[in-house]
Each structure stands twice: as C-alpha cells, then as structure tokens.
Amino acid sequence: MNEQQIRQALRLYLVMGSPNCGGADPVRVLEAAIAGGITMFQFREKGAGALQGQARLALGARLRRLCAQHGIPFIVDDDERLALELAADGIHIGQEDAPAAAVRERLPQMIVGVSAHDPAEASAAMAAGADYLGVGPQYATRTKLDAREVRGPAMIARMREAGIRLPLVGIGGIDAGNCGAVIRAGADGVAVVSAITEARSPQEAAARLLGACL
Numbered sequence: 659m660n661e662q663q664i665r666q667a668l669r670l671y672l673v674m675g676s677p678n679c680g681g682a683d684p685v686r687v688l689e690a691a692i693a694g695g696i697t698m699f700q701f702r703e704k705g706a707g708a709l710q711g712q713a714r715l716a717l718g719a720r721l722r723r724l725c726a727q728h729g730i731p732f733i734v735d736d737d738e739r740l741a742l743e744l745a746a747d748g749i750h751i752g753q754e755d756a757p758a759a760a761v762r763e764r765l766p767q768m769i770v771g772v773s774a775h776d777p778a779e780a781s782a783a784m785a786a787g788a789d790y791l792g793v794g795p796q797y798a799t800r801t802k803l804d805a806r807e808v809r810g811p812a813m814i815a816r817m818r819e820a821g822i823r824l825p826l827v828g829i830g831g832i833d834a835g836n837c838g839a840v841i842r843a844g845a846d847g848v849a850v851v852s853a854i855t856e857a858r859s860p861q862e863a864a865a866r867l868l869g870a871c872l
Contacts, residue, residue, distance in 0.1 A: 659731065659747075659769060661825060664790050667698040667731050668827040668847035670868050675703035676717060678855040685720050687860050692728050694864025696854070697847070699725050700750055702735035718744045733771060738764060750792065753779060762787035771827075775809060777820040784824050792849060793817065795830025796840055799851075811843035818844035834863075834870040841871055 659667065672691050676684045688699065701721055703714050718734070722744045725732040733748040734741035738761065741749045748769025751761055758772045772783035774791045783791055795808050814828060828840035829849035837848045848871055857863030 659789075661789075664769065665825045665846040668790060668825055668845075668849075669697045669871060670695060670864065671698040671700065671827050671829075671847055671849040672696045672854055672864070673700040673702050673735070673829070673849050673851050674855050675701060675705070676709055677703075677705040677707045678851050680856060682855075684717060685724060687855055688721055688724055690860040691854050691864045692724070692730060694854075694861035695868040696730065696864050698731045698733065700733040700735055700849070701740075701744075701746075702851075704735070715740070715743060722746065731769065733769065741765065741768065748789070758783050758786035758788055774817070776813065777817050777822065780817050780822045780824070781820070784822065788824060790825040790827060790846075791817075791822070792827050792829050793845070794828060794849075796828045796848075797831030797836060799831040811839045811845075814840065814843040814845050834866040837867060837871045847871065 679687050701718050703709055709717055722732050731747040733750050734744060734746045735750050736755050749765060750771035751758060752773040762770050769789045771790045771792055772788040774780040774783050774793055780791055793814050796810060798808055825846050827847045827849045828845040832840060832848045832850050833853040840848050854860045854863045
C-alpha cells in the first residue's frame, strides 16, 4: 500500500481480540464492524482470557480470511511470527517491543505501524521506516491497563507542527462524541476497541464513528 492508501485505511481502525468481545464471537463482531464501515483491523489477542497457541492462530486465521474477503488491511499486534503465519498485511509495534528499524528490515513487504507518544518518538519511528504512527492515549481508556498518561489531541497537533507528515491515527478512549477533535488536530483516522466491540450493535457503532470522523 502506498502512503495515500494507508491514510485512507486508517480512517476507522478497529483493534480487537477475543477478550474485548464480552463473550461474543469475535468473528461475528468483526463481520458487523466491517458492515458498519471499518477501514482497517488489528488482531490484538491480549489480556485476561486471551487465547494461546493453536487456538490463537486459528482465530487469527478466521479473522484474516474475513478481512481478505472484504479488502480490509489486516494488522497483527506486536508478534512477527504470528504476522508471518497469518500472512498479515502488516504489524504494529510499541515502544517497548522490537526496534522499528529491525522489524522494517525483517518484514520489508509489510505495513509497519509504531506507537509514538511525543514528537521525538515520532521522528525516530519515521527515521526507522514506519509506515504510520499510532498516537495515544487520546483520552482515558480502560482497554489497555498499562497505557501511558493521556496525551490528548494536542499531542497530534504538536507532532504535525514538528513536521511529522506520516499517516497518523489517534487511539485511546475514542468514541463518536470525541473523535472529531482527534481528526481536527491532524490525525488521518481513529483507532478504537470498546467503542465498537462493547456496543449493543457493533455495526451501528462503527457507522456512527465513521460518520462522526468525516
């Protein structure tokens, strides 16, 4: 994917694993979210009750096939081996994971997303060959228990003012009521978990978010 295609794909980015679905079938949740208009998906199987080993691989394969059927880029969180096993379109890594430059070198054909929390981390990720940045937490979030302090949309604006031109997605505590501020600050899109996965209708929730982010 080229840079413009990545910007478009980041518009509404669902991050999800089975622990985020409240007992619902993750495949059904993803199907509904796709019907509602999500534009990118990240398989993040972490947290209490997360699947391991073959069960994790099997779920990832089902979600991967669903994304492929609908032309949705499929990203794996932080696991190069799993990304390769699932023939993912990309991988997303945090500041505490493998160095971005090494991942870029090992996975030259994949999209590489990197979490960044300030302009210095953003510049380093850009120099390392990242294709996009995830910036957060934008707001308080319950999904990621080890999340850093809230950065807010102002951090996205600071990155843009510092000359960061990479595609950029805001993440953390985002919903239909506050996503507009993230876009106005300079993000190309928003990444969400519970705003879709915990909704009574994931399809309607995705559609509302997409409408609010335009």
